[in-house]
Amino acid sequence: MYGLLIGVVIAAAVADLRTTLVPNRLTYPxxxxxxxxxxxxxxxxxxxxxxxxxxxxxxxxxxxxxxxFALLVMTAGLGGGDxxxxxxxxxxxxxxxxxxxxxxxALVVAVFMAVFIMIRKGVVKQTLSRVFxxxxxxxxxxxxxLPQDSPxxxxxxxxxxxxxxxxxxxxxGWDSPWRAISP
Numbered sequence: 001m002y003g004l005l006i007g008v009v010i011a012a013a014v015a016d017l018r019t020t021l022v023p024n025r026l027t028y029p030x031x032x033x034x035x036x037x038x039x040x041x042x043x044x045x046x047x048x049x050x051x052x053x054x055x056x057x058x059x060x061x062x063x064x065x066x067x068x069f070a071l072l073v074m075t076a077g078l079g080g081g082d083x084x085x086x087x088x089x090x091x092x093x094x095x096x097x098x099x100x101x102x103x104x105x106a107l108v109v110a111v112f113m114a115v116f117i118m119i120r121k122g123v124v125k126q127t128l129s130r131v132f133x134x135x136x137x138x139x140x141x142x143x144x145x146l147p148q149d150s151p152x153x154x155x156x157x158x159x160x161x162x163x164x165x166x167x168x169x170x171x172x173g174w175d176s177p178w179r180a181i182s183p
Contacts, residue, residue, distance in 0.1 A: 022081025
């Protein structure tokens with residue numbers, strides 16, 4: 001399943017870098033594969049009880065990627081393809097921990113990508129001014145009407161890096177610092 005996860009996120013990253021879109025024809029089959037393969041694997045390995053546990057894990061993983069990123073799509077301008085990609089990460093990994101790790105790593109990578117793009121495009125001052133203005137307006141509970149001409153970050157590329165690292169952590173059994181928060 002780690003191979004499937006890596007294939008999906010790399011294909012999504014390439015598509016996002018080329019077209020600024022993560023295609024549904026990639027994310028929907030990946031989500032479906034995760035939701036089908038994990039329960040079947042549970043049946044093959046042990047018994048029906050294990051299949052139910054693994055099936056529930058894939059659903060929990062999918063929902064842990066889908067729900068928070070749906071909120072980001074509605075409020076922060078993240079694309080729907082990125083949301084579906086995170087749902088696929090959860091379904092394929094069958095692990096909310098992998099989704100959390102992927103998210104944290106992806107956000108760190110995305111920040112570095114954004115800084116690099118801002119420097120390369122020469123829009124650091126303009127971007128910081130817009131962020132400051134948006135923060136002031138948000139504190140006054142006024143919606144910022146900012147121009148849409150800013151360069152964008154291919155978030156799927158950041159997700160790909162995050163998923164590779166998070167999946168490798170899971171496979172090797174390394175504990176991430178944020179896993180200590182789980183019950």
